[in-house]
Amino acid sequence: xxxxxxxxxxxxxxxxxxxxxxxxxxxxxxxxxxxxxxxxxxxxxxxxxxxxxxxxxxxxxxxxxxxxxxxxxxxxxxxxxxxxxxxxxxxxxxxxxxxxxxxxxxxxxxxxxxxxxxxxxxxxxxxxxxxxxxxxxxxxxxxxxxxxxxxxxxxxxxxxxxxxxxxxxxxxxxxxxxxxxxxxxxxxxxxxxxxxxxxxxxxxxxxxxxxxxxxxxxxxxxxxxxxxxxx
Amino acid sequence: xxxxxxxxxxxxxxxxxxxxxxxxxxxxxxxxxxxxxxxxxxxxxxxxxxxxxxxxxxxxxxxxxxxxxxxxxxxxxxxxxxxxxxxxxxxxxxxxxxxxxxxxxxxxxxxxxxxxxxxxxxxxxxxxxxxxxxxxxxxxxxxxxxxxxxxxxxxxxxxxxxxxxxxxxxxxxxxxxxxxxxxxxxxxxxxxxxxxxxxxxxxxxxxxxxxxxxxxxxxxxxxxxxxxxxx
DNA sequence: CCGCATATTATGGGATACCATAATATCAGC
DNA sequence: GCTGATATTATGGTATCCCATAATATGCGG
Numbered sequence: 001x002x003x004x005x006x007x008x009x010x011x012x013x014x015x016x017x018x019x020x021x022x023x024x025x026x027x028x029x030x031x032x033x034x035x036x037x038x039x040x041x042x043x044x045x046x047x048x049x050x051x052x053x054x055x056x057x058x059x060x061x062x063x064x065x066x067x068x069x070x071x072x073x074x075x076x077x078x079x080x081x082x083x084x085x086x087x088x089x090x091x092x093x094x095x096x097x098x099x100x101x102x103x104x105x106x107x108x109x110x111x112x113x114x115x116x117x118x119x120x121x122x123x124x125x126x127x128x129x130x131x132x133x134x135x136x137x138x139x140x141x142x143x144x145x146x147x148x149x150x151x152x153x154x155x156x157x158x159x160x161x162x163x164x165x166x167x168x169x170x171x172x173x174x175x176x177x178x179x180x181x182x183x184x185x186x187x188x189x190x191x192x193x194x195x196x197x198x199x200x201x202x203x204x205x206x207x208x209x210x211x212x213x214x215x216x217x218x219x220x221x222x223x224x225x226x227x228x229x230x231x
Numbered sequence: 232x233x234x235x236x237x238x239x240x241x242x243x244x245x246x247x248x249x250x251x252x253x254x255x256x257x258x259x260x261x262x263x264x265x266x267x268x269x270x271x272x273x274x275x276x277x278x279x280x281x282x283x284x285x286x287x288x289x290x291x292x293x294x295x296x297x298x299x300x301x302x303x304x305x306x307x308x309x310x311x312x313x314x315x316x317x318x319x320x321x322x323x324x325x326x327x328x329x330x331x332x333x334x335x336x337x338x339x340x341x342x343x344x345x346x347x348x349x350x351x352x353x354x355x356x357x358x359x360x361x362x363x364x365x366x367x368x369x370x371x372x373x374x375x376x377x378x379x380x381x382x383x384x385x386x387x388x389x390x391x392x393x394x395x396x397x398x399x400x401x402x403x404x405x406x407x408x409x410x411x412x413x414x415x416x417x418x419x420x421x422x423x424x425x426x427x428x429x430x431x432x433x434x435x436x437x438x439x440x441x442x443x444x445x446x447x448x449x450x451x452x453x454x455x456x457x458x459x460x461x462x
Numbered sequence: 463c464c465g466c467a468t469a470t471t472a473t474g475g476g477a478t479a480c481c482a483t484a485a486t487a488t489c490a491g492c
Numbered sequence: 493g494c495t496g497a498t499a500t501t502a503t504g505g506t507a508t509c510c511c512a513t514a515a516t517a518t519g520c521g522g
Contacts, residue, residue, distance in 0.1 A: 065297055163390070
């Protein structure tokens with residue numbers, strides 16, 4: 001039930017402090033204002049967000065449930081650390097869920113979906129050209145949201161959106177690697193082409209290739225970071 | 232890092248009130264003490280749980296993030312309702328994630344996994360025979376946890392566990408339907424056989440069949456419930 | 463200088479209070 | 493009996509407070 005379903009509905013004029021604070025905190029974590037492993041001291045967050053401890057504690061519970069925050073007994077909350085193994089698992093889950101969404105879009109044969117995906121991909125290319133990397137991430141999210149929502153999979157989208165937040169630091173790195181500005185959009189074009197052709201299997205595989213490539217790049221970057229520690 | 236990894240570690244003697252309350256609330260929702268759509272009035276929950284509103288509010292945030300509770304603006308929290316469409320999406324997600332876990336177990340060729348699965352399945356059969364349906368649900372959860380944990384997929388298990396909680400009311404119904412006490416375990420036996428044979432594809436498909444059958448039964452039950460409303 | 467004991471501070475756990483507003487109840491007029 | 497106005501209650505939003513305990517700082521003796 002959306003606004004278009006209920007055009008008469010009176011819309012709420014504003015969000016609660018808690019909702020606003022949650023958005024701020026989530027953005028701060030995903031965009032690495034707070035780094036993995038960093039302590040989140042309740043009183044400090046009160047000062048930074050300008051709200052009471054009640055709000056901060058409720059926000060921390062929400063983020064804990066999302067996996068973005070971990071509570072250390074007798075130490076308090078920290079920004080959750082995603083291990084390379086967890087990152088690998090997250091990429092795998094994304095691969096299969098995104099593949100299914102792409103496949104379903106191919107089965108629909110809806111030219112509007114193709115048009116929308118091409119519009120978004122054009123924006124991704126433009127953002128790469130302008131070196132606006134945050135916009136690249138945001139538009140990539142839009143690309144996949146379009147696949148999920150147009151195939152009626154908002155539960156899966158909720159999952160993908162949530163687990164992707166946990167590896168946003170990796171996404172920030174993978175989009176910067178050499179040639180990713182060409183390979184990434186090319187892979188997404190393949191997804192669009194398969195959807196346009198109504199080829200579900202090709203759409204599924206193209207989506208998987210895109211995610212697997214990102215996973216491979218991320219794994220290499222993590223290995224670099226752990227150079228002295230890994231054999 | 233577990234107890235066996237760190238045998239010297241001093242274990243925390245107890246959980247916080249919030250953790251205990253969260254478990255109670257989650258169990259009460261999943262086991263339908265609170266029904267879908269039912270209002271969760273904060274002060275009432277304080278009385279029922281014997282804790283302050285701070286605890287109750289934090290618990291509600293956690294459950295909201297898990298999708299078990301929905302907040303209605305100016306109306307407060309209610310037990311989230313899972314629509315038939317959402318249930319369908321949840322079964323689909325489970326199908327692919329459980330399939331992948333089963334396939335990975337088949338690739339491992341670990342006889343201990345097979346033994347553990349057979350032990351759990353024996354318990355499911357015994358619980359059916361004794362008509363202990365809550366035990367059937369619990370053991371089925373153990374069966375799938377075994378698949379995920381033995382294939383190193385705790386992120387996916389977290390997701391499956393969480394979304395399955397949202398359709399526990401349907402699970403309670405599907406396990407009761409005629410012949411499910413035979414078909415369910417038979418389908419799980421097929422999963423085990425495929426894992427024992429090291430046949431990943433067969434394991435994947437067997438897991439899918441098990442979930443798809445459950446989804447079909449749930450869909451029929453939902454249609455029955457909505458009889459007067461659907462053509 | 464190091465180790466141990468003690469003091470102090472930081473901070474999470476949990477409770478309570480107050481306010482504003484939406485929801486509900488009540489009453490009066492037609 | 494219905495409708496509109498008003499009063500009352502319910503309840504979520506938010507802030508503040510207190511306590512206990514873990515962490516950290518400090519001091520003293522060997």
